[in-house]
Amino acid sequence: xxxxxxxxxxxxxxTLDTYESFIWTDRYSSFGDFExxxxxxxxxxxxxxxxxxxxxxxxDHSMIIEDIDIxxxxxxxxxxxxxxxxxxSLLTRRIVWDQTALSGNFQNGIKRLIDESIITPxxxxxxxxxxxxxxxxxxxxxxxxxxxxxxxxxxxxAIKKLCDTHDLGFKVILNDTNQFVFSLYSGVDRSYNQTxxxxxxxxxxxxxxxxSNYVSSKRALKTVTLVAGEGEGSAxxxxxxxxxxxxxxxxxxxxxYTDARDISSNNGETPSVKxxxxxxxxxxxxxxxxxxxxxxxxxxxxxxxxVYGQDFFMGDIVQISNExxxxxxxxxxxxxxxxxxxxxxxxxxxTTIE
Numbered sequence: 187x188x189x190x191x192x193x194x195x196x197x198x199x200x201t202l203d204t205y206e207s208f209i210w211t212d213r214y215s216s217f218g219d220f221e222x223x224x225x226x227x228x229x230x231x232x233x234x235x236x237x238x239x240x241x242x243x244x245x246d247h248s249m250i251i252e253d254i255d256i257x258x259x260x261x262x263x264x265x266x267x268x269x270x271x272x273x274x275s276l277l278t279r280r281i282v283w284d285q286t287a288l289s290g291n292f293q294n295g296i297k298r299l300i301d302e303s304i305i306t307p308x309x310x311x312x313x314x315x316x317x318x319x320x321x322x323x324x325x326x327x328x329x330x331x332x333x334x335x336x337x338x339x340x341x342x343x344a345i346k347k348l349c350d351t352h353d354l355g356f357k358v359i360l361n362d363t364n365q366f367v368f369s370l371y372s373g374v375d376r377s378y379n380q381t382x383x384x385x386x387x388x389x390x391x392x393x394x395x396x397x398s399n400y401v402s403s404k405r406a407l408k409t410v411t412l413v414a415g416e417g418e419g420s421a422x423x424x425x426x427x428x429x430x431x432x433x434x435x436x437x438x439x440x441x442x443y444t445d446a447r448d449i450s451s452n453n454g455e456t457p458s459v460k461x462x463x464x465x466x467x468x469x470x471x472x473x474x475x476x477x478x479x480x481x482x483x484x485x486x487x488x489x490x491x492x493v494y495g496q497d498f499f500m501g502d503i504v505q506i507s508n509e510x511x512x513x514x515x516x517x518x519x520x521x522x523x524x525x526x527x528x529x530x531x532x533x534x535x536x537t538t539i540e
Contacts, residue, residue, distance in 0.1 A: 187525055189222070192239040192248075196364040200233040206265070207526035212247050214355040214373075214501045214519040216346060217274035220249045226256045226266035234268050239360070242523075244495055247272045248360045273358035273366060276314065277342035280304055283312070285337040285450060289460060292330035292352070293322060293370060296345060300368060303341050317366040326372040327354065333463040334471075335449045351474050353517070353539070355501045373501025377515045386497060386504040388486040396485040398508045408442040408476035409433035413469040415446050415461070423451070425462050427469025429477075444472040480538040482506050482514035488532050494521060506536060514538045 189202040205224035212218045220240065224230055231254075240249045252270035259265070280303040288295035297319050301307075304314045322328065330352055336344050349356050355371050376386040388395045410433065415423040427444075428434045446468045451461035486506075488494040498504055500518055507513040520535035 187242055187523075187530065190241045191233050192241070193235075194237050196239070196360070199238075200229075202230075202233070208524065210242060210245070210249075210523045212245055212272070212500060212521045214517065215349050215353075217278075217342075218247055218249070218272035220270060222268040224266050224268070226264050230266060234266070240270070241360075244523075245521075246359045247357065249273075250275065273360065274342070274356065276317075276358060276366065277304075277345060278340060279314075280312065280341040282336040282339045282341060282344055283307070283309075285335065287335045287460075287464065288332050289463075290331060291328075292332045292348070293327055295332045295334075296348065296356075296370060297321075299336070299341060299344060314366065316364060317368070320367050320369040322370050324372055327370045330354075332467070333460065334467045335464050337448055337450070347471055351471055371501060373499065373503060373517060375503045376498055377503045377505045378513075379503075379515060384497075386492050386502070387507070388492070388504065389507045390509050391507075392491055394487040394491050395506070395508065396487060398485075398506070399481070399483045400508060400510075400512050400514070401479065401481045401483075403479040405479075406476050407440055407478050408473055409438060409440045411442040411444045411469045411472055413444045413446050413465045413472075415449055415465050416451065417447075422447075423461070423465070425465045425469070427466045427473060429470075429473050442472060442476060444469050480514070482508075482512075482516055482536055482538050485533055488521075488534055494518075494532060494534060503539060504536070 190198055191200045191202060193199050205222055208220065208222045210220045234251060234254065236251055236254060238251045240251060249272050250270045251268055255267040257265045257267060282299060282303065286299065288298065300319055303312065304317050305319065307313055332348065345356060356368065357371065358366050358368050361367050374383055376383050378385060410426060410428045413425050413427055417423050433439065446465055449464050449468060451458065492498060498518065500521060503515060503517050505513065506516050516536035516538050518534050519537045521532065523532045
């Protein structure tokens, strides 16, 4: 595996093919990261610099070099550890500067956050050159709506929170004209729940499920939340959010408190009804963090019958089943590529979908 190294002007300065080991992780709805171990030679230190970029074949993600760590060891020899995160981490460099209420189309709301923080901010010093927003035409993106308010939130955390609520992915890629291109996306359903695309199945029956662990837990589940907004004491504005209409009674009711005092109704733009819609949205966001945990983890062979990057991709929904007849419709949310003295490996990580 070769690494292409780009400088801060996106000029390719070196192709690196000699190293001890590496781990490269791409993710669906968060930034990826990498670690690269190699010898601390003069040439390596000349080309592997902070703020330079790395790319490997087989991924549309690029990584930013953030950490240079030279480790001296008399017995094992000196080692150079280079690490960093993917381009999505650029979003962590900005906050939602002003109180911002999003209402209406979901994608337009995300675009507004990025426009006002990165692309066309009022303060030109906040702009990141060559950063663009690519609109999605996927109905799973375009048909979503949003009602929420942010003040001072980290931009990355705000966007991730919104995307996680709707099980959407987001990415920032470097295109051929050296632009940072942000986009929202949702993978293709290749599970048994549809008939329009060929199935992708990992199972002992196909000899492509190497090992697996299945976990199901309701321990952290919450079904109803009391959302408290602005005000003090008994005068605080409150509302209730629930995961469904039948989840708020008897043994099925599991309560949670959500503090949303940061959401304001006094900005001159948000009417009372809209304010309470934003409180409910905050409650649903909080409930989404406390759901039933169903995990189908394990090692699959992603280089034989069904090949990652050819038959299925990041964000796609696939079918997994074990030897006990337990089946899971799961989304590809992570891909780890690694290489060391034992060889090259690539393993997807799956998140179970209800």
